[in-house]
Amino acid sequence: MSDTTATRAMEPSDTVFYATEEPHPENGTLLGFWIYLMSDCLIFAVLFSCYAVFGTSYAGGPTASEVLDLTGVAVNTAMLLLSSITYGFGMLEMAQGRRARTLLWLAVAGLFAVAFVGLELNEFAHMVAEGAGPWRSVFLSSFYALVGTHGLHVTFGIVWLATMMVQVGRHGLNADNQRRLTCLSMFWHFLDLVWVGVFSFVYLVGVLR
Amino acid sequence: MSSTPEDQGYQSDPRYLHSHEGAQEPEHGTLKGYLTGFVLAAILTVIPFWLVMGHVIESDAVTTVVVLALAAVQIFVHMVYFLHMNSNSEGGWNLMALVFTLIIVVVTLAGALWVMYNMNTNMMHLPPMRAETLLHR
Numbered sequence: 336m337s338d339t340t341a342t343r344a345m346e347p348s349d350t351v352f353y354a355t356e357e358p359h360p361e362n363g364t365l366l367g368f369w370i371y372l373m374s375d376c377l378i379f380a381v382l383f384s385c386y387a388v389f390g391t392s393y394a395g396g397p398t399a400s401e402v403l404d405l406t407g408v409a410v411n412t413a414m415l416l417l418s419s420i421t422y423g424f425g426m427l428e429m430a431q432g433r434r435a436r437t438l439l440w441l442a443v444a445g446l447f448a449v450a451f452v453g454l455e456l457n458e459f460a461h462m463v464a465e466g467a468g469p470w471r472s473v474f475l476s477s478f479y480a481l482v483g484t485h486g487l488h489v490t491f492g493i494v495w496l497a498t499m500m501v502q503v504g505r506h507g508l509n510a511d512n513q514r515r516l517t518c519l520s521m522f523w524h525f526l527d528l529v530w531v532g533v534f535s536f537v538y539l540v541g542v543l544r
Numbered sequence: 545m546s547s548t549p550e551d552q553g554y555q556s557d558p559r560y561l562h563s564h565e566g567a568q569e570p571e572h573g574t575l576k577g578y579l580t581g582f583v584l585a586a587i588l589t590v591i592p593f594w595l596v597m598g599h600v601i602e603s604d605a606v607t608t609v610v611v612l613a614l615a616a617v618q619i620f621v622h623m624v625y626f627l628h629m630n631s632n633s634e635g636g637w638n639l640m641a642l643v644f645t646l647i648i649v650v651v652t653l654a655g656a657l658w659v660m661y662n663m664n665t666n667m668m669h670l671p672p673m674r675a676e677t678l679l680h681r
Contacts, residue, residue, distance in 0.1 A: 365634060366634040366637055366638065366641075369634065369638050369641060370641050373641045373642065373644070373645040376645050376649065377645065377648055377649070377652075380648065380649040380652045380653060381652060383653060384652050384653050384656035384657070385656075387653060387656060387657050388656055388657065388660040405593065405596065405597055406597075409593050412589055412593075413589075416582070416585055416586065416589065419582075419622075419626060420578055420579075420581075420582045423573065423578040423581075423626060424575075424578065426573070427573070427574070427575055427578070521627060524622060524626040524627050525627070527622060527626070528619055528622045528623070528626075528627070531589075531615050531618045531619050531622065532615060532619070534589075535592060535611050535612060535614070535615035536612070536615070539592055539593070539595075539596045539611045540608050540611055540612065542596060543596065543604045543607055543608055543611075544604075544608075
């Protein structure tokens with residue numbers, strides 16, 4: 336009897352009428368990471384809701400159209416989109432097993448992300464200097480909470496990217512590093528996706544309200 | 545008994561097909577796919593910025609709807625071309641988790657806006673005198 340279930344049961348006469356083991360994918364990491372991203376999505380949903388409700392509660396302070404700089408946001412959006420596409424190029428090189436080119440594209444993606452965070456911090460500093468800090472009104476509190484949470488995600492993404500570059504440099508593109516880089520690519524593209532919501536809803540629609 | 549009909553049906557089920565064939569190859573996409581996604585995303589970004597910064601449409605309400613609709617399209621583009629979402633990835637569970645999340649997101653956003661709008665219109669605009677009498681009735 337070549338049936339594995341019976342062999343594992345050790346007793347040939349023992350007939351099993353139920354599934355002894357649930358079928359499961361061998362590589363559950365990517366699905367698990369996706370579910371983490373979905374939970375992250377819920378955090379952003381709550382922050383978006385806050386901004387949607389409080390976005391016009393200026394408390395006599397500066398309004399959205401007075402403090403939000405659309406030109407700066409357009410540049411920032413370009414930085415993040417370029418970072419996303421260059422990370423994608425890195426993944427294509429990873430699939431080909433070319434370590435040096437993978438590292439090169441990852442470095443380019445990382446530099447675009449650093450530029451994004453730098454420009455965002457610069458924007459925040461300007462706003463605070465103009466008296467539009469998060470303490471001024473509930474509109475600004477919800478603005479900083481949402482945009483700041485996204486910026487923190489990008490910052491931690493950069494830390495993760497730098498870690499992965501060291502890992503790939505030391506150990507090459509082995510199975511573990513490929514899996515980790517795939518998770519990071521999901522994180523990276525997911526943050527660009529959330530940013531689409533941020534620049535559309537917070538900045539463009541915010542200025543119109 | 546090397547393979548019963550049940551075994552074959554189980555093996556050919558697309559959801560479980562990869563579970564006994566070693567690790568599934570992660571989806572990396574193609575250069576063409578990434579470039580298509582990039583061009584679409586760039587176009588879908590330039591249009592809303594142009595609409596708002598150039599004051600192209602008279603009505604702010606219409607502009608708002610158009611900007612949000614373009615954002616929804618762009619999010620879809622990102623999912624397909626950058627995150628390589630399709631109904632088969634991870635045996636369909638990726639899509640299941642996404643659909644569940646979208647339902648929660650819509651309930652959260654729409655519910656918050658709806659409830660808070662009603663609160664604002666029904667409760668906020670009492671003159672101070674009227675509020676006083678209501679409180680101490």
